[in-house]
Amino acid sequence: MTVEDSPDKITRRKLSDQVLDRLQALITSGELKPGDAMPSERALMARFGVGRPAVREALQSLHNSGLITISHGERSRVNAIDADLVLSQSDTIARLLLSSSPGNLQHLKQARQMFELGMVRLAAQQASREDIADLRRLVDQQRAHLGNAEAFVSADMAFHTKLAQISGNPIMAAVSGAMLAWLFEYHGALLHWSGKEEVTLAEHARIVDLIAARDTEGAVAEMARHLARAQDVFEAR
Template sequence: MSDVLKIPRRKLSDEVFDRLYAMLLNGEYVPGDLLPSERELMELFGVGRPAIREAMQDLERLGLVSIQHGQRPRVIAPTASEMLAQIDLTAMHMLSSSPQSLEHLKEARAFFELGMVARAARVASDTDIASLEAVLERQRAELNRDTGAFIKADMAFHSTIAEITGNPIFVAVSHAMLNWLAHFHATVLHWKGNEHITLEEHARILDAIRAHDEAAAIREMRSHLDRARNLYSLT
């Protein structure tokens, strides 16, 4: 019989992982709960200590449990940021090796940014607007001083808009996309001569949010992103 038809044998740790994961998925253990001890799990599943430890380490790498020396593993609530951090290296490799993927990322970022700025204009409080003003002032202070700090403040401006939406998934996705694009600042993003324009565009976006004008916020953000997109190139 052809080897293609053979079912590969699975490691015991994989079986243990599947069963523990099913327990978490079914709500048998919820965030904050302690899992059974190694000895209890060994007896429950009929396997040795190495299989339990390897499965538990896999759960920890996925951000599902916290393991402290000498203590039973504790179930934790995964966050969107932690989830996206797990694909960080893969995303960087994909973007570095595929110009088309970079274009897709720019398009996805624009989609999110336009939606987020509209919501920010709709819901921004006085405190939110003050936070955005402070970030813009910090960016303005770095003009002609520190390019790295200027770019960080630029990213913070967009991250703050995401935070104003009040949606942690928006915040996590925005932060991840900004970090992935920031990887290209040093090699393919040409900031020289564009700093003043960036500040003016950010100021107009801020004005629209302050006025709670969704249409203006979308228009100004679209103009800002359309110009910025042309600065990213792998050629």
């Protein structure tokens, strides 16, 4: 083993990486809170004893990761860190993963089915009157989009997103939204919806009725049938 290959070799880190670490620490410690304006470049240069290029590169890295938003002509601001932000940062990688192998898309379908059954179970247990009214309204909205495949699919996503939101768990809601978006990326053959829209609407309506009746097992069984019928709709482009 050469000296260059030694695992004990001390490497000098880029200044911008060190500035990035310091800025991330300011955010995670709460010194910089969501909505706060970031210190000016000049202030950061003075605080860390580095030049403008290192500060700008570190700020751009924070922006790329979603931790701050850089707006031209305005001070950069710290973003709120939540599940939606975390999943949005992995969105591009997730799409590449799905497109790299048909098996990955099949795995996502399976994960979505298991997730949806859990979500409808929670909805049947804890949906409020307002939640049920919202679900019925979403079914009506979807019915209004008959003949418009893209709008019909978007309304379908809204219905399933609402089911996840009823859980009251923001992580579950964010995961549901991400999985639905990744799946509907692969609806190249929207003709598969042709002639089946009324079936989808009837299934959604039955699911809402079972949730309203607090029939947990019935709602889960109906959702399982709905997903089993619809799973072949999603086809890779």
